[in-house]
Amino acid sequence: MTRPSEVTRDRIMRAAERLFAESGYDGTSIRAIVAKAKVNQAAINYHFDGKDGLYREVLRVAFRTLTEHQLAHAEELKSMSREEALSQFVRRQLQPLLGRDEYSRHMRIFNWETVQPTTVFRNLVAEEAAPFLGLAGDLVRRFMPDADQRTVTVAAVWLLGQCSVFVRNREQLAGPPVSLVLDEEAVEWLSATISHWVVSGLRPLHTN
Amino acid sequence: MTRPSEVTRDRIMRAAERLFAESGYDGTSIRAIVAKAKVNQAAINYHFDGKDGLYREVLRVAFRTLTEHQLAHAEELKSMSREEALSQFVRRQLQPLLGRDEYSRHMRIFNWETVQPTTVFRNLVAEEAAPFLGLAGDLVRRFMPDADQRTVTVAAVWLLGQCSVFVRNREQLAGPPVSLVLDEEAVEWLSATISHWVVSGLRPLHTN
């Protein structure tokens, strides 16, 4: 309702999103957040009911913007050929490799959750991951129209894994012994290569 | 050299390995370790020079046993057909899906490191991951003998990613909306399916 209180709330959210992405929940102290946001220490408890509530909120908006961002292009994919659609999907998945934008920050927050998910995160996944996984499922379904549901679901996870291994281990892959360069050209090549492997891998399943 | 001190050292190592795997470095307190190991609190500082030193040691043996476990079967793979070798490799990668054995504990410790690697871990990877990645590279090389080095390296990472997505997200995949069952039969089927996709994906690269 009131304006001035919203700006501190926003300052906290911005700082928290960056710090949580950088160091995770445990690795980020309230004092670090308020220092970056230049607000008083008690402001977090006042506006978010403590660190938990703040994290919950950060996680919530990250999840929302991410799925919206993906599902917004779901329609476009349907008008393409299955190969082109899958290629576009892979390209979008590898996008975080490029920069330190909002998208890659959100991905990084989720990465912190993969080892030992918060209850908050578990619920978000159970509720909101279904449409996203369904999108991936629809993509692979076009390559295996006669496959059973389990195969399609596994194929969807499998597809996501091929992209996420590069996104997740970006920083390690950049160093030795792999020393992967990650400029726009390289990411484009990577997208094309992976897409090709995926398409080739899926196609024989229903032609054999 | 002296015997009795070795048993407390070992008790600490066992407890620490389990707790670090469960909750990560930050999430595991020295007091929790000594409680589980039933030793005095100061024992960790005496035997390992503090929490850092203990973690370093746990990480070291985990890495060693893991790579030894993999490289021990590297020779066997060479006598198989490329398809069979790759299938065996995938099967081995998916092994942690089954139980809470030592192998999956070690994998879990490494998973904690993927988001923000410790210096200790970075060094271990830089030093000792090369042979393991080389093994994966050799496997895919047999499917693309004429490919350049970058393509082979990326293919090796790509291969590992297809397995690790299931290992890493095991617990989440077990719940909704995926609800993946993970008994021996299911893991066997998963290995076969992924192997098939990988083989089909790689093969056309040099036949086209």
Add this chain to the structure above:
DNA sequence: CAGGAATTCAAACGACGGTTTGAAAAGTGG
């Protein structure tokens, strides 16, 4: 078995974590 080194132990230390407090300041509506 004595002597010294190695190991165990309970207790405390200092630092840092999230949260609470109560008063001051700023904003808002009549």
Add this chain to the structure above:
DNA sequence: CCACTTTTCAAACCGTCGTTTGAATTCCTG
């Protein structure tokens, strides 16, 4: 402009953390 609510603030509180300490105990060796 005044009463009232909302928001900010500095300080302190309380718990947990990793580490240190110095004495007690156990172990090994000559």
